[in-house]
Amino acid sequence: VQIDELDTPTLTADLDAVERNIARVQRYCDEHGLALRPHIKTHKLPELARMQVDAGARGITCQKLGEAEIFADAGFDDILISFPLIGRQKIERLRVLAERIRLCVAVDSDEGAAALEGIGVDALVECDTGFGRTGVQTPEAAARLAGRVERFRGLMTYPTPPGTGEWLRRVLDLVGEVDCVSVGGTPTASSVHELGVATELRVGTYVYGDRACLANGSVPLADCALRVLATVVSTPTPDRAILDTGSKALTSDLAEGATGHGLLLEHPEAAVYKLNEEHGHVDVSHCADRPRIGDRVSIVPNHACATVNLYDEIVLHRGGEVVETLPIRARGKLR
């Protein structure tokens, strides 16, 4: 079966491109002595995580405890949860999971550190090296929190803006050497060795690529594996085509450095300028060959991770020939 024969909207990934992406980043990590711990929030598929680990990744990263439970069930035994775990129910589930696999979690508060006491999980102190999200605010605060964490193993940050290396080095000056300094982010994934302090790379989006990766140069179009297949369902005016893919198929996420809601490969002059829930509005006024009702198009979505999270399954293919259709097992695991 060819993917061109599948009804739309359908989410597809090119396995050849996936394999190239896995190999490229693994090679980079190997060359620079970095452990690779891919973030499964992008694909949410145990099958692809297995490919990543088989290629040399040292464990995986999950963003939510519910994702980690799914992947533990699938046989993964070394998981970092890069999100603060707060609340009685989460800690109880964490305790149960920690009895089965090697588990490490992010911590950025005294409350978080206290909750982990006696639970049997390692912890990385999350550092805010400039992103302005979670994480302790100064190297001194990181060192102080490290002293309060029962099983302190190292540091974690995301992403790695200028100054990150110095920031983390200052913590190490205060606490001494650590097992792990974990840094994340696909856009800067090819230069984290320059930080001089990272021991581990966490990246997710690199495996599929997306329109944001195209805009920031981290994944070339030839390696963008993910496509949303769509159909033109209406051409109400000569300048407007409507696709059967709206925000429930493409997300409302924008891509930094690009306008609109996805790259329409068959019509690169077209602009997906607006989304309703099930309608994609396309300005085709600049298209030499304007799409017609019934035409099928392939869209590189703005944001791979958020798009994948909308679908129950994904079709893997090689050169357009369907290899298999996989359930996106960790989709919607918000807890």
Add this chain to the structure above:
Amino acid sequence: VQIDELDTPTLTADLDAVERNIARVQRYCDEHGLALRPHIKTHKLPELARMQVDAGARGITCQKLGEAEIFADAGFDDILISFPLIGRQKIERLRVLAERIRLCVAVDSDEGAAALEGIGVDALVECDTGFGRTGVQTPEAAARLAGRVERFRGLMTYPTPPGTGEWLRRVLDLVGEVDCVSVGGTPTASSVHELGVATELRVGTYVYGDRACLANGSVPLADCALRVLATVVSTPTPDRAILDTGSKALTSDLAEGATGHGLLLEHPEAAVYKLNEEHGHVDVSHCADRPRIGDRVSIVPNHACATVNLYDEIVLHRGGEVVETLPIRARGKLR
């Protein structure tokens, strides 16, 4: 069990508010002799659609064929699919579904009309009365298409900007009286009788309400039934709190007339100013009582329909007491 005891993120709906919303709009339709055909894209739950039909609704509206199949399986036998159905596979599935239930679909093109020949479904000609999405562009084009539709039953539009009544009346002047003139949209749902031509109202969001409904005045806060329950997982600075609800729990959809990503009920002075996938960034600098790590909060999401589509299940409650947890059966039915 109280909803306050449930782990987060969790999606909840207040059944008392749902019932008030269903009753209010049904009463309006009854008073004005309008048929109500609620749009299930908002809740995607056969159980709530049953409440709507039991209250007096004349059938339901679905946006995608896959939703209609789920609802037909659940016993609904009068469904409008308010979306152009294009493509061989869709038409074949439509034919099968039409053998089981009374089915009507939107059509806005000659191609769409031709595809319906011999399929055994009724059709409404979709009219673009100002929204600039799907739909024929002029009353004359609507009349022409009506003549090409095998089982033409009437007209359909969404939403109803000024001039909609005249637009549709002009079509009727050309084609004569029709069975159905169906109009949609929660924001204007209480004034469609003023169009003087509508026979049917399609509305979805009214059943839950959301932050956009608050901003446009269509659903008061007391009747906003939907909440995303979240936990404060980090307070990295005195002015910033981080929730465990990001774009995968709240969507990236904005609400017209409001800024940010949801209304935080316990802290109305707080602003959810940014979302990452699993992190909600909250500016708490204006809060008299600043949220602390571990605090639970309740969020009225920007856009009910898109938010619901992210969750596998929803918890229904009355006054905070859990009534039942339902699978969101038509979630992700994009085809």
